[in-house]
Amino acid sequence: MMGNDFLQATVNAKAFNFTSNLAALAMFLILGKVNFLYGLPMGFVKIFGAIMGSKFALKRGTKMMRVIFIIMTCTLIVKNACDYFSSH
Helix, strand or coil: CCCCCHHHHHHHHHHHHHHHHHHHHHHHHHHCCCCHHHHHHHHHHHHHHHHHHHHHHHHHCHHHHHHHHHHHHHHHHHHHHHHHHHCC
């Protein structure tokens, strides 16, 4: 992770992700392709989740975040494999 601990690397990834999301939003706004009926509630829930997740990460520390990261990654791998094999 280029010299960062897990928590710092996660913070950096979130910052880059937020920047790319802003760029995508700007492009969709320019193209007139934003559905505000869905987008605004999703945005507010995402902000709420980010605040709660940040507080959890700072309170519990790097070790707990790494465990959650591994569990979620494994869960998504299994889900994607199930989706792939059930469609073929």
